[in-house]
Amino acid sequence: MPPNQVPESGLDLDVLASDALDRLDKGVIGLDADGTVVVFSEGASALSGLSRESVLGRNYFREVMPGTNVPSFRGRFLAGSRRGALDESFDYVFGRLPQPLRARVHMRHGTAAETGPVTWLTIDPIESLGAGLSREAVMAAIGRRARAEPVDASHCEREPIHIPGSIQPNAVMIAADAETLEVLAYSANVGEIVDASDPPLAGRPLDEVLPRDFVALVRDRLSAGTLVDGHSARRRLTLTDHGAPYYAVAHAHAGRVIVELELEPESADDFPTASQVDTELAVGRLREAGTLVEAARIAALEIRALTGFEAVLVYRFDADWNGEAVAEDKVPNWSRSLLGLRFPASDIPAQARALYTRAKNRFVIDRDSVPVGLVAAPGAGNGPIDLTFAQHRTLSPIHLEYQRNLGVNGSMSISIMVEGRLWGLMIGHHRRPHYVTPETRSAATVLTDAFAMRVQEIESHRLWTERQAHLAVEGRLVRGLTRSDDFVAALTGGTVTLLDLFSATGAGIVSGDRVTLIGQVPPADEVARIAGWLRERLQAGETQYSTSNFTAAYPEAVPYREIASGLLAAFVDESRENLLVWFRPEVPSTVTWGGDPRKPVLAGSGPVALLPRRSFERWVEERTGFASAWAEWQIQLAGSLAEAVEGVVLRQRRKIDELTGLLVEKERLLEQKDLLTREIDHRVKNSLQIVSAFLQMQRRQITDAEARQAFADTSARVMSVARVHDSLYQAERFDEVDLGQTIENLCNDLAGLAGNGHAVDLSAEPGLMVPYRKAVALSLIATELVTNAFKYAANPTGGGRVEVSVSASGPGEVQLRVCDDGAGLPDDWADAKARGKGSGLGMKLIRAMLDQINARLDVANNPGACFTITA
Numbered sequence: 001m002p003p004n005q006v007p008e009s010g011l012d013l014d015v016l017a018s019d020a021l022d023r024l025d026k027g028v029i030g031l032d033a034d035g036t037v038v039v040f041s042e043g044a045s046a047l048s049g050l051s052r053e054s055v056l057g058r059n060y061f062r063e064v065m066p067g068t069n070v071p072s073f074r075g076r077f078l079a080g081s082r083r084g085a086l087d088e089s090f091d092y093v094f095g096r097l098p099q100p101l102r103a104r105v106h107m108r109h110g111t112a113a114e115t116g117p118v119t120w121l122t123i124d125p126i127e128s129l130g131a132g133l134s135r136e137a138v139m140a141a142i143g144r145r146a147r148a149e150p151v152d153a154s155h156c157e158r159e160p161i162h163i164p165g166s167i168q169p170n171a172v173m174i175a176a177d178a179e180t181l182e183v184l185a186y187s188a189n190v191g192e193i194v195d196a197s198d199p200p201l202a203g204r205p206l207d208e209v210l211p212r213d214f215v216a217l218v219r220d221r222l223s224a225g226t227l228v229d230g231h232s233a234r235r236r237l238t239l240t241d242h243g244a245p246y247y248a249v250a251h252a253h254a255g256r257v258i259v260e261l262e263l264e265p266e267s268a269d270d271f272p273t274a275s276q277v278d279t280e281l282a283v284g285r286l287r288e289a290g291t292l293v294e295a296a297r298i299a300a301l302e303i304r305a306l307t308g309f310e311a312v313l314v315y316r317f318d319a320d321w322n323g324e325a326v327a328e329d330k331v332p333n334w335s336r337s338l339l340g341l342r343f344p345a346s347d348i349p350a351q352a353r354a355l356y357t358r359a360k361n362r363f364v365i366d367r368d369s370v371p372v373g374l375v376a377a378p379g380a381g382n383g384p385i386d387l388t389f390a391q392h393r394t395l396s397p398i399h400l401e402y403q404r405n406l407g408v409n410g411s412m413s414i415s416i417m418v419e420g421r422l423w424g425l426m427i428g429h430h431r432r433p434h435y436v437t438p439e440t441r442s443a444a445t446v447l448t449d450a451f452a453m454r455v456q457e458i459e460s461h462r463l464w465t466e467r468q469a470h471l472a473v474e475g476r477l478v479r480g481l482t483r484s485d486d487f488v489a490a491l492t493g494g495t496v497t498l499l500d501l502f503s504a505t506g507a508g509i510v511s512g513d514r515v516t517l518i519g520q521v522p523p524a525d526e527v528a529r530i531a532g533w534l535r536e537r538l539q540a541g542e543t544q545y546s547t548s549n550f551t552a553a554y555p556e557a558v559p560y561r562e563i564a565s566g567l568l569a570a571f572v573d574e575s576r577e578n579l580l581v582w583f584r585p586e587v588p589s590t591v592t593w594g595g596d597p598r599k600p601v602l603a604g605s606g607p608v609a610l611l612p613r614r615s616f617e618r619w620v621e622e623r624t625g626f627a628s629a630w631a632e633w634q635i636q637l638a639g640s641l642a643e644a645v646e647g648v649v650l651r652q653r654r655k656i657d658e659l660t661g662l663l664v665e666k667e668r669l670l671e672q673k674d675l676l677t678r679e680i681d682h683r684v685k686n687s688l689q690i691v692s693a694f695l696q697m698q699r700r701q702i703t704d705a706e707a708r709q710a711f712a713d714t715s716a717r718v719m720s721v722a723r724v725h726d727s728l729y730q731a732e733r734f735d736e737v738d739l740g741q742t743i744e745n746l747c748n749d750l751a752g753l754a755g756n757g758h759a760v761d762l763s764a765e766p767g768l769m770v771p772y773r774k775a776v777a778l779s780l781i782a783t784e785l786v787t788n789a790f791k792y793a794a795n796p797t798g799g800g801r802v803e804v805s806v807s808a809s810g811p812g813e814v815q816l817r818v819c820d821d822g823a824g825l826p827d828d829w830a831d832a833k834a835r836g837k838g839s840g841l842g843m844k845l846i847r848a849m850l851d852q853i854n855a856r857l858d859v860a861n862n863p864g865a866c867f868t869i870t871a
Contacts, residue, residue: 013120014110027103027123030112033081035061035074038115047123049098060121066409066432067095067366070170071263071270076107077119079266085109086119093129093169095369100129129370163384164394166371168364170435171262171392173374174209175385178222178255181206181215185376185385193239193246193261202377210248210259211237218250218257227252230358230389236264247438254386262392262438271435274306274443282306283450292458296327299426299451304329307436307444309412309428313338314451316416316424319629321345321353323424334431336407347402348425357422359389361414361445366433367403410434412441414448418456426451467633473500474637478644487648488516491580498582501641502634506563506583521583522560530554531579534569543571544639548584548629558625561586566627568635570642580642584627737775739814740764740806743782747804750783754790763805770814774871777849778816784842785867789820809870816869824861 013021013028021028022042030039037060040052048055050064061069061077068074073092080086087108094101104124112118167173172193175185183204190196194209207215214235221227232251239246245264250257265271282302289295296314304312311330315323328339348356371394374385387393403411412428426448428434436444476496484490488509491498498507499519506521510531515524522530533554534545550567551558566584747760770778782804789802801821809815850857855871 013122014112017113026125027121029060029121029123030110030115030118031060031077031121032115032118035059035077037064038118039112044123047101047103047125048094062432065094066434067369068092069433070365070435071265072170073105075263075265075270078270080107080109080119082267091126093370095169095366100370102126102129163386164371164396165384166373166394167260167387167390167392168366168394169369169372170365171260173261173390173392174206174259175374176206176257176259178252178257181219181257183209183377184256185374187372188375189372190375192263206257206259211239214248214250218259221250222252222257227257230360232389237261249391251389253389256385258385258387258390260390260392265437271437272308272440273437274440278306279443279446282447286447286450286454289454289458292455293326295451295454295458297329299447300327300329303426303428303444303447306447307412307428307440309410309430309434310334311338311429312412313427313429314416314424315343315427317353317422321348321350323348326424352396352399353422355388356413356415356425357417359415360417361391361441361448362393362395362412363391363436363441364395364403364411365435367400367409367411369433407431412436412444414445416448416452416455418452418459423452423455463631463633466631467637470501470634470637474641474644477641481644481648484648487578487645488514490648491645492516492518498580502568502582502630502638503584503628504568504582505585508581510579510581512577519583520563520585522557522564526557526560527581529556530567530569530581534571534579535576538571543642544635545569546630546635548627549625550627551625561625565625566630568630568638570638572642572645578645580638580645582638584630586625587627736769736771738766739768739770739775739778740766742775742779743804743806743816746779746782747786747802750786750790754787757800758790759801760786761801761803763803763807765807768806768808768814774814774853777853777855778814778869778871781846781849781869782816782818784846785818788842789818789822789865792822814871816871817866819862819866820864822864824863825859825865 018039018041021039024041024043027044027047028039028041029037029044032038037055037058040055042052045052048065055064058064061074072090076086076088076090080088089104089106092103092105094103103126106120106122106124108120110118110120167187169189171187172190173187174183174190176183183201183206186196186201190201194201201209206218214233214237217233217235218227221231221233227233227250230251232249234250235248237246237248238244245266246261247264248259248261250259252258265273282305285302286295286298289298300312300314303309311328311334313325314327316326317323322345323343325338325341325343328337330337376385403409406429408429408431410428410430410433412426414426415422416424416426426444428444473496477491477498480490480494480496481487488511491509492507497518498504498509501507504519506517506519508515508517508521508527510528513528515528517524517527521527533556538545546568547553548566550565551561557564563585564583565586568582568584570580572578572580741764744762744764747762751758751760786802786804790800803817803819805815805817807815807817846857849855850869850871853871855869858868858870860866860868
């Protein structure tokens with residue numbers, strides 16, 4: 001034995017001076033009643049890499065070796081202090097020394113020669129440990145890294161983080177077959193609770209290793225199916241061979257029953273523990289929060305108060321899984337604030353988010369602790385044990401390095417699940433190792449769940465209010481659609497329009513070649529091109545499209561990004577002929593990232609391919625071309641409105657088809673009727689002309705003057721009706737005739753019949769169309785008046801001139817005026833008894849025609865007789 005070493009057998013530290021302690025081949029540390037270092041030997045300095053001057057006067061558990069501030073180390077120290085007697089040995093792995101070290105620790109009460117009563121800690125090295133291949137590879141890559149280059153972050157997403165093959169050293173794990181409950185695997189530190197060699201632990205029934213009542217509980221829960229999918233059985237156990245309290249948690253997954261046993265503090269006063277009252281008061285304060293921001297602030301404050309972490313963040317995911325610290329509560333001397341910073345989705349890759357969705361919480365006491373490997377029984381097979389739901393599963397080396405770069409050691413992450421979806425994380429950070437008791441971990445999980453419920457309540461109420469307002473608008477639009485045959489006008493031209501939906505600043509409808517726009521929108525031709533682009537982009541069966549960064553997908557819209565950075569579109573029909581569109585303006589913003597999001601991971605070397613980025617300094621991004629994002633319910637509401645419009649469009653199409661069919665049939669019938677009418681008119685006209693000619697022939701054969709005149713008058717009347725039919729046959733419409741043209745032709749015929757010396761001066765307003773019935777009556781009246789003028793108002797030489805005018809008289813009225821150049825009518829002409837002339841068949845016919853068309857007759861001498869008919 002070297003002379004500078006003292007034999008361990010019978011070693012009494014109380015009698016050794018400090019120089020003798022320094023010569024020991026072990027570390028010797030003396031602690032006072034509070035755990036403050038009062039003795040620190042050269043051996044302790046060599047093992048820890050810390051100088052004596054740097055540790056004397058500091059608390060060993062909180063400052064010098066904070067990883068020992070756990071029940072298995074400091075808990076023993078406190079229990080011995082309460083008992084007043086301590087003499088205990090145990091194995092412990094120090095993870096944060098120059099190199100991880102497994103040592104035999106002996107803890108006993110004594111008296112130091114220079115300081116008085118102490119608790120002696122002697123640390124005998126057993127073996128130096130590697131941190132594991134993954135950890136060594138990470139550290140080696142860090143040491144050799146010469147530059148930071150961006151790499152493919154998807155490598156992170158392929159890391160099998162649910163099967164790490166190890167657990168954190170503060171727990172012991174046993175895995176058994178779910179059917180037989182025989183031990184299949186166990187953690188390498190299982191010797192803390194049971195002798196694994198005599199008899200061999202592998203293959204032993206679980207109830208020979210753990211208390212029978214606990215195993216019976218596990219068996220019952222397995223039979224009931226309540227030990228899977230994250231459900232667990234929890235029980236405090238006292239193991240007979242050790243007498244120490246353990247907190248046991250069992251769950252079943254992938255055909256295995258996994259039991260985790262964690263040494264509990266002997267006394268609730270040894271480590272801060274949240275009480276039920278603390279939790280209830282915190283939940284009550286959280287329930288009083290009226291806004292999401294306030295609820296997040298209260299949650300961060302209350303959870304930090306419960307758990308003792310130096311900083312607690314409420315971390316929220318966006319639609320693209322980027323994260324943002326929306327609330328933060330931290331100690332004053334933690335200078336780095338993460339509040340308001342955003343973090344790229346690669347910081348928490350997809351498989352980690354999937355794991356957070358299933359396993360709700362994860363606590364890490366010491367980032368630098370040495371993982372404890374799992375030992376499989378010979379017949380357990382080669383497949384790794386799935387530790388998805390294991391509470392003490394070790395974390396990914398990449399994640400641990402991420403924490404180191406962030407300056408974090410102890411940590412916590414609890415899933416915030418809102419409506420079954422990972423909304424965010426409640427994150428705790430500590431710059432040193434930090435132990436949280438099982439009761440406090442449960443309280444933090446409960447409070448996080450309460451925050452998630454409050455988020456759901458606040459968000460649901462906000463969404464409900466918004467959706468009700470939009471549903472009311474949609475209801476008014478749909479009611480307008482049901483009353484309208486033009487859905488475009490109904491949606492864009494009323495007091496409520498598409499612009500009243502979704503906080504849009506522009507909207508429109510593309511219906512075939514017709515583009516109708518309202519609000520601030522791109523030009524109509526550009527919107528038509530956007531509609532064509534959407535028809536090509538959307539797959540068969542897809543009817544909707546939405547984006548808050550339209551210019552990225554459609555660069556042609558860049559000139560209009562100030563008014564059209566956001567687009568929501570919904571096709572109305574399968575043919576994609578009709579499209580509803582809404583536009584939102586650009587919202588320029590400044591996004592502050594926690595480090596450059598373009599470099600989420602860095603290239604490694606050696607066995608490790610990736611390293612997390614090292615910088616979390618604020619990195620500011622000016623974002624342009626983005627609009628406010630469309631909510632999922634808004635997209636759904638746009639689709640339901642499009643379906644309502646589709647019903648109107650189909651109804652309109654059916655009506656148009658019906659009307660088109662009726663119109664075609666009506667046109668066919670009208671063509672036939674027109675043809676038949678014209679043929680009838682033509683034949684009537686020919687018949688009337690034959691009758692008129694026959695009357696003229698009879699007139700020439702009669703010698704009696706009065707009889708000849710009667711034949712002449714009758715011929716003229718027949719001819720007047722024939723002239724109306726002649727005009728009707730030549731007209732485009734069969735129900736109206738040109739009155740001026742008809743009277744002109746009639747007067748020419750009458751003047752020819754009257755013979756030489758008789759003439760008619762005609763003034764007719766062109767294009768004066770009147771109904772056929774009125775034209776016949778006015779023609780007969782004109783015939784009688786012109787014939788009478790030729791007969792009774794002729795001058796002594798036998799000739800006479802008659803003035804005839806046809807003109808419009810007012811809305812829907814015409815005026816026929818017949819004046820002669822004779823002596824005029826006698827004053828008593830209206831008296832039938834005194835009248836010698838003008839009281840025969842002609843005047844009776846005139847009165848009958850006047851009554852038939854409800855016309856008015858005015859008579860005056862000017863100086864000859866002047867008759868004015870207004871009809």
